[in-house]
Amino acid sequence: MGGLAFGSIYALIALGYTMVYGVLRLINFAHSEIFMIGTFASLFVLNMVGLTGPLTGFALVGMLALLCVVAMAASGGAAVLLEQVAYRPLRKNGASRLAALISAIGASIFLQELFALIVIPKVFHRPQQGGRLPVPAPRLVNRDVLFSIGNANVRTDQLLVVVAALVMMVALNLVVNRTRIGRGIRATAQDPEAAVLMGVSIDGIVRLTFLLGGAMAGVAGVLYLMEFEVTNYFVGFALGIKAFTAAVLGGIGNLRGALLGGVVLGLIENWGAIFFGSQWKDVIAFLILVVVLLFRPTGILGESLQKARA
Amino acid sequence: MSGDADSRPSGPLGGLKRRAGEVSERAREFWAGASRWQRWLVYLLLIGLAVLAPLPGIGAVMSPFTDWTSLLFNPIGIYVLLALGLNVVVGYAGLLDLGYVAFFAIGAYTMAYMTTTYGFTFWPTLVLSVAFASVSGVILGAPTLRLRGDYLAIVTLGFGEIVRITAVNTTAIGGARGITNIPHPPDIFGTEFLLDPLPYYYVVLGLIVLTIVFSTRLEHSRVGRAWAAIREDEDAAELMGVPTFKFKLLAFAIGALVGGMAGGVFASKVIFIEPNNFPFILSATILAAVVLGGSGNIPGVIFGAFLIAWLPERFRGFAEYRILFFGAALVLVMALRPEGILPSRRRRAELRSGTGGLGALGAEVVGPTDTEAVTGQKTTGEVQR
Numbered sequence: 001m002g003g004l005a006f007g008s009i010y011a012l013i014a015l016g017y018t019m020v021y022g023v024l025r026l027i028n029f030a031h032s033e034i035f036m037i038g039t040f041a042s043l044f045v046l047n048m049v050g051l052t053g054p055l056t057g058f059a060l061v062g063m064l065a066l067l068c069v070v071a072m073a074a075s076g077g078a079a080v081l082l083e084q085v086a087y088r089p090l091r092k093n094g095a096s097r098l099a100a101l102i103s104a105i106g107a108s109i110f111l112q113e114l115f116a117l118i119v120i121p122k123v124f125h126r127p128q129q130g131g132r133l134p135v136p137a138p139r140l141v142n143r144d145v146l147f148s149i150g151n152a153n154v155r156t157d158q159l160l161v162v163v164a165a166l167v168m169m170v171a172l173n174l175v176v177n178r179t180r181i182g183r184g185i186r187a188t189a190q191d192p193e194a195a196v197l198m199g200v201s202i203d204g205i206v207r208l209t210f211l212l213g214g215a216m217a218g219v220a221g222v223l224y225l226m227e228f229e230v231t232n233y234f235v236g237f238a239l240g241i242k243a244f245t246a247a248v249l250g251g252i253g254n255l256r257g258a259l260l261g262g263v264v265l266g267l268i269e270n271w272g273a274i275f276f277g278s279q280w281k282d283v284i285a286f287l288i289l290v291v292v293l294l295f296r297p298t299g300i301l302g303e304s305l306q307k308a309r310a
Numbered sequence: 311m312s313g314d315a316d317s318r319p320s321g322p323l324g325g326l327k328r329r330a331g332e333v334s335e336r337a338r339e340f341w342a343g344a345s346r347w348q349r350w351l352v353y354l355l356l357i358g359l360a361v362l363a364p365l366p367g368i369g370a371v372m373s374p375f376t377d378w379t380s381l382l383f384n385p386i387g388i389y390v391l392l393a394l395g396l397n398v399v400v401g402y403a404g405l406l407d408l409g410y411v412a413f414f415a416i417g418a419y420t421m422a423y424m425t426t427t428y429g430f431t432f433w434p435t436l437v438l439s440v441a442f443a444s445v446s447g448v449i450l451g452a453p454t455l456r457l458r459g460d461y462l463a464i465v466t467l468g469f470g471e472i473v474r475i476t477a478v479n480t481t482a483i484g485g486a487r488g489i490t491n492i493p494h495p496p497d498i499f500g501t502e503f504l505l506d507p508l509p510y511y512y513v514v515l516g517l518i519v520l521t522i523v524f525s526t527r528l529e530h531s532r533v534g535r536a537w538a539a540i541r542e543d544e545d546a547a548e549l550m551g552v553p554t555f556k557f558k559l560l561a562f563a564i565g566a567l568v569g570g571m572a573g574g575v576f577a578s579k580v581i582f583i584e585p586n587n588f589p590f591i592l593s594a595t596i597l598a599a600v601v602l603g604g605s606g607n608i609p610g611v612i613f614g615a616f617l618i619a620w621l622p623e624r625f626r627g628f629a630e631y632r633i634l635f636f637g638a639a640l641v642l643v644m645a646l647r648p649e650g651i652l653p654s655r656r657r658r659a660e661l662r663s664g665t666g667g668l669g670a671l672g673a674e675v676v677g678p679t680d681t682e683a684v685t686g687q688k689t690t691g692e693v694q695r
Contacts, residue, residue, distance in 0.1 A: 027460060086641050095648025098406065102601045105594045106640025113634035241467065241590075248464050279479045286468030293461055294453055 005158040005227060007266020008165035012220035013243030014250070014258035015172060016079070016213030022189040022253035023209045026097060029104035030086065032240020033111035034079045034214050038221020039231040040115065041074035042067040043137050044123065046225075054142045063140065064164065064222070071218035079214025080207055082107055088203075116233040134232040137225050161223045168219050169259055172212065176255065185209060189253065242282075245289050251299030260300060360515055364508055376623055383507040383579060385619035387514035388572050393599040393615035394521045394608070395568025400597065401606035402529060403561035404541030405455070406463040408593055409470025412450075413443045413566040415588035417573025419477065422489040422583050432495030432503075436574040443570020444563045451562035455555060470593055477585040488584025492577050503578075510579045517575065521568055522608055528564070537561060598640055604650030613652055 013035050020028040045067055055063055086107040090100050120131040141157040148154065176182040187195040188205045196202055224239070225231055242265060250261025265285055272284035292300065344352075362368070369378025392414060399407045417439040424430045424438055454465045478486045494503040501509050528534050536557045539547035548554045577583050595618060603614020621639070625632045643651070 021460075025460075027463065086645075089645035090648055093645075093648050095644065098400070098601050098605065099644045099648035099650075101406075102598050103641050103644035105598060106637045106644065108637070109591075110634060110637030110641065113631075113637060117631060117634060237590075241471070244464060245468065248461060252460070279475070283472050283475050283479075286472050289468055290454065290465055293457055293465060298461075 002158065003267040003270025004263065005161040005266070006269065007246075007263035008162050009220050009223055009227070009239070009262075010243045010246045010265055011259045011262025012165050012168060012216045012223070013239060014247035014262050015169070015216045015255060017244050017247040018250075018252050018255060018258040019185075019209050019213045021247070023185060023206060024087075024091075026087070026100050027104070027244070028210075028213070029101060029240075030082055030108040030111065031079075031213065031217060032236030032243075033108050034075045034082070034236075035217040035221050035224075035239060035243075036111070036115065036231070036233065036236035037078045038071040038075040038218035039225045039235060040119065040124075040135075040221075041071040041218065042222040042225050043135065043231060045070050046138055046140070047124070051138045051140065054139050056142070060141065064160070064226075067222045068164075068219050071222045072215035073218070075218030075221060076211045076214035078111075079210040079217070083207060083210040087206075091206075112233050112236075120233060132233065134230045137229045137231065139229060140226050157227055161227055164219065164223055168216060169255075172216065173255065175212065181205075181208060242285065245285060248299055249289055249292055251301040254299070254301050257299055257301040264300070357519065360518075361512075364511060372620070373623060377507070379511060380507045381620070381623050383511045383514060384576065385623070386616060387511055387518065388576055389596065389599060389615040389619040390612050391514060391518055391521060391572040391575075392569060392596045393603070393611050394518065394525060395565045395572065396596050396600050397605060397608070397611045398525055398528070398568070399561050399565035400600050401611065402525075402534060402537040402541070403558055404537075405558060405561060406460070407466045407562075407565065408463045408590075408597065409450075409466035409468070409473075410565070410569055410596055411588045411590065411593040412466075412470040412473040413447060413569030414573040414576070414592070415473050415477065415585075416446050416566075417443045417570030418577035418583050418587070419483060419489070419573075420570070421574040421577040422492045423483055425493050425578070426489055426491060432493070432578055436571065439570045439574035440567050441570075443573065444567040447563045447566025448559060450566075451559045455558045455562065467590065467593075470588075470590055474585050474588055474590075477588075484584070486585060488582060488587075490582045492581050492583070494581075495578055507579070510575065514572075514575055517571055518612075521571075522612075525564075526608060533557065533560065602640065602643055602650055604653040607650070607652055610650055610652030614650065617651075 013031070016031045016034065017028060020026060020031070049063070051063075086103045087100060090103055116131040118131075120126055120135060124135055126133070126135065141160060144156050145153045146156055146159060174182075176185060184195070184200045184205045185208065187198065187200055188202060192202060195205075221231075224235070243262070246261035246265045247258050248261070249265055250257025250259065252258075265288075268288050269281045269285050273281040276284065341349075364379045364382055366378070372378055373381050392410065395413075396407065396410050399405050399410070420439040420442045421432075421435050424435045425432070430438070450466070450469050454462060454469075457465060477483060483489060495513075497503065498509075503509050529537075536547070536552045536554075539550065539552055540554050540557060544554055580587075596615070599615040599618040600611050601614070602618065603612065604610025618636075622632045622636050625635070
């Protein structure tokens with residue numbers, strides 16, 4: 001169950017990678033920092049509210065909703081800003097994708113340092129040197145065992161993570177498959193030139209893609225904070241790599257692939273940790289990725305945001 | 311450079327860029343028309359400059375905050391060497407490798423383990439470092455090089471992490487504590503290799519010159535042409551009878567070889583290595599050096615690596631904020647000059663031909679490199695915006 005909760009968080013972040021990749025064929029390396037911003041946005045709200053103890057019932061749901069809204073706004077906004085500053089000029093220049101990758105790495109370094117040096121010390125009232133230390137968060141949900149399936153215990157917080165992630169993914173699926181905007185995204189992913197000819201505003205669609213992907217990362221940030229109750233300026237890095245692995249595992253550019261890849265990766269890591277010890281779980285995750293790619297070079301479900309199997 | 315200037319809005323910045331473009335263009339023309347002795351003169355001048363670089367007078371300007379000679383060895387020399395190695399993979403063959411640091415680590419660990427456990431001396435072990443690194447390049451490449459660009463990127467990234475985590479978890483090579491007391495190289499011509507960075511700098515310089523000669527020779531050989539063909543259109547290259555897989559593997563092995571060499575020298579200088587010497591961010595930094603300088607062009611790559619290694623150290627006065635600026639500078643340079651500071655001519659032609667890259671929103675294949683594009687003018691078939 002822990003693996004499933006982990007996997008849901010991976011999947012939410014992976015959605016951001018996969019959407020941007022589907023539309024722009026670009027690895028958005030700074031997406032992990034968008035997630036990091038989500039964790040800090042929700043931590044900020046928690047501090048503002050002055051939470052005294054774990055919540056239950058409606059208070060909990062309301063609080064989660066508030067956190068999600070704020071984190072989605074913060075992360076989505078940051079993602080749009082990132083696109084504006086780091087990617088748009090390059091797209092206008094017709095730069096290579098390698099250049100965009102470097103720009104993304106630069107933006108990623110910038111955001112990490114910005115948080116470590118300025119945001120964390122100033123906003124979260126930590127001493128100047130403390131910007132690089134982990135920032136703890138108050139407990140939001142009790143760790144009660146709700147019920148057991150076989151010998152696996154299901155805890156409240158884990159269930160919440162999985163349910164919230166599922167809700168977000170269903171919502172995103174609806175947006176991409178059922179709305180006009182979603183059609184624009186799919187059209188651009190399929191054939192950008194034809195989409196332009198059909199009157200789709202590419203810039204608008206790209207911005208929107210970043211907004212949606214960023215919002216998903218924001219929710220992932222909330223859930224991460226709830227589950228682990230700690231964050232730091234570097235938190236995005238490891239999770240970002242894993243989430244990207246998940247996206248590739250499922251088939252990058254494919255929304256369902258991101259979901260599947262995230263869950264599979266979470267479960268594999270969990271089992272791998274049981275069999276080989278937790279220090280090897282990252283190695284196992286990457287080995288599985290290599291093996292899957294050898295036999296299915298485009299991931300488990302293949303790449304197809306285009307084919308609307310979102 | 312005219313095509314470059316025309317395609318963008320002019321302004322104060324545009325004027326500056328055009329002027330810079332003219333200078334670099336004139337330098338290129340001189341170089342193209344230079345006779346053999348003129349070229350040798352320039353080579354000798356550059357080598358002389360590099361040999362004289364550790365002088366204290368230069369150090370006072372270049373690095374008022376840290377010992378300049380140490381800087382020249384690490385990070386500058388090491389970064390230049392690594393960037394030259396990665397340039398073979400990324401710049402020549404066009405393979406995106408995000409785990410290059412793994413080969414650096416393998417070279418360093420080979421040196422550390424063999425010298426501390428079996429009492430080998432420096433030079434034979436350096437050969438071993440190189441051999442192990444290139445074998446591991448082949449081992450990584452053989453199954454993965456059939457993958458397409460972005461998948462290759464993530465698999466190499468994974469490989470880098472696997473190597474690092476394995477080093478952390480294997481107690482035989484010190485685990486997270488690393489390996490200590492790596493012996494220094496033996497004396498050469500009475501020069502002692504101890505804590506003074508100067509002799510190490512000259513060793514690295516020698517290796518750099520060797521690597522430059524090696525990779526320019528390769529670039530202009532049959533192998534280099536095959537790489538260029540693979541980079542520009544792999545399917546077409548395959549159809550033309552280029553054994554693409556073999557050449558990609560070769561590029562990987564050569565890149566790994568240089569990485570391993572850098573690792574070996576690094577380990578024997580620092581005496582103590584641990585897995586945290588080889589984080590992913592180092593791979594990203596070296597890649598940034600290659601792309602920033604102009605991938606595929608050796609002077610560009612060296613310049614890029616130098617800037618990336620030197621700037622954060624030079625501005626140590628700004629203490630912690632230097633990394634912040636470093637990140638911002640990467641974004642800025644890529645926005646202003648996406649082809650790198652000193653792009654290779656062939657690469658720029660590819661960019662200008664315009665159907666590849668982000669401009670066309672996702673066209674995988676780089677457009678045709680016709681004569682018009684080679685002269686630096688915009689082709690008509692540009693389908694962006």
